[in-house]
Amino acid sequence: MDFIASLSNILFYKAQPKINWYVLGGYGVMLADVDVDALNEQGSAYNYSSIDFGRKKKDIRKDLKDFYDRKYEQNAPNQGNRVQIGRKDENQLLRHALNVGTGIAFKVSKRFNIGVEEKITLPFDDYLDGYTAGAYDKSNDFFSYTSVRLNFNLGNSSKRVEPLWWVNPLDFAYNELNSPRRMKLPAPVLPDADGDGVTDQFDREPNTPAGAPVDSHGVAKDTDGDGVPDYKDKQLITPTYCQPVDADGVGKCPDPECCNNIKKTDCASLMFPSVSFKGSSTKVSSENEAILSSVANTLRSNPSCNILVTGHAGAKGKKGGVDLSSRRVDAVIDYLADKQGIDRGRFIKQNTPGDAGTVDLNPAN
Known part of the structure; x- marks a missing residue:
């Protein structure tokens, strides 16, 4: 056995x-x-005197094989x-x-x-x-x-x-986990009450408004850290020296001590950068947000100056180009007014032929 x-x-x-x-x-x-x-044909013990044991072993074996009668x-x-x-x-x-x-x-x-x-x-x-x-x-x-x-x-x-030695003992379990045929698995339930993409069991702020940007923990983002969440903040990036801010997230930047007694710059001498858009986008990108924050600071320092916001419909001024240009102009003004707190009455809009990918900012007469 x-x-x-x-x-x-x-x-x-x-x-x-x-x-x-x-x-x-x-x-x-x-x-x-x-x-x-042990005995020969005569019934007596073998006499090995005729075998030469001084030769090679294979020769001795051959002689002995022929010598015995195998009885x-x-x-x-x-x-x-x-x-x-x-x-x-x-x-x-x-x-x-x-x-x-x-x-x-x-x-x-x-x-x-x-x-x-x-x-x-x-x-x-x-x-x-x-x-x-x-x-x-x-x-x-x-x-x-x-x-x-x-x-x-x-x-x-x-x-x-x-026979079971031809079967992997874990093969059945592996197949069931990969493609269950006998197991009944309940459908996963992952509730997300506020719909921010973070399930309730991990959401540290389960009541954020719809569409409000949140971090991986479900907490409303506060980009500039001024205590006002981005979905309420009308001045998305407020410099630290301009804080604290009001309920709308708008700060009040103090005049530099060195310049309190300096005559304000004439509006016509102000220089503003252009804002670029890619493809058919009408959304202000994060790079342009920093540019427009600088423009807003300049406008706050010169409250008597207005600004001309010029869009370009392309070289031929096609109807579709005019509409795209107008929406880009509105996007720039909306950002400066809603996010940076600049009075809308200080903006003058216009559309002209030119580079359809930019919106120019210039001091207004």
Whole structure:
């Protein structure tokens, strides 16, 4: 009786192993009848004087092979432990034995595989071959053999699975997790009461108004850190020295001490940058926000100066270009008025031919 341990299941990354490597160990009872060719045809002991033992071993073996008559007429020597089991020579060994071995099988199909196995039997006896190595040599005899095995799996495949050593034990669980067929998984429920994209279980500010920009924790953004969230802030970027701000997020920048007594610059000498738009966009980009914040500071320092906001409809002044230009002009004015707190009455709008991608800002007469 041998116990077999398959080692192929350590290859967990393979759904269906093609090779099964196994080891075996077990217990057996061995019966052996050992006889020797000790006497010649005349019934007397062999006389080896005619054999030249000074030659090569292969030559000695050949001479001995021809020398013996192969009658095996005499029981092998024993140490008093051979028992009678009904055979004619009454010279049998009855021995416990240990079996060890290893093998490898190659899967051809679910029904058939080919294997090679090496098995060793250890009977714990030095007289298995009728010869002892001597009192000073404690080694025992053993025998081994190699076999080629043709293995067939029997049974109805619709009712029987193939031997489990051909099945990855985790394959079923992996398949169920990847594509459940037997498990019923509930649909995930991730409520988001304020619709800001952050689920309620992680939302630190669960009542932000619709459309209000929030951070990864669901808290309304406050870009300039003035305490007024961006969705309420009419002056999105308020310099620190202009804070604190009012309820609309608009700050009051103090006049520099060095310039309190300096005559204000004449409006006609003021210089303003242009605002660029990409493609057909009418939205003020983050880069333009910084430019318009600088324009707003200049206008606050010169409250008597108005500004001419000029859009360009392109070289030919097409109807579609005029509409796009007008919306860009309105976007610039809306940002300066709503986000920076500049009075709308200080702006004068116009559209002219020119670079359709820009809106120019100039002091007005």
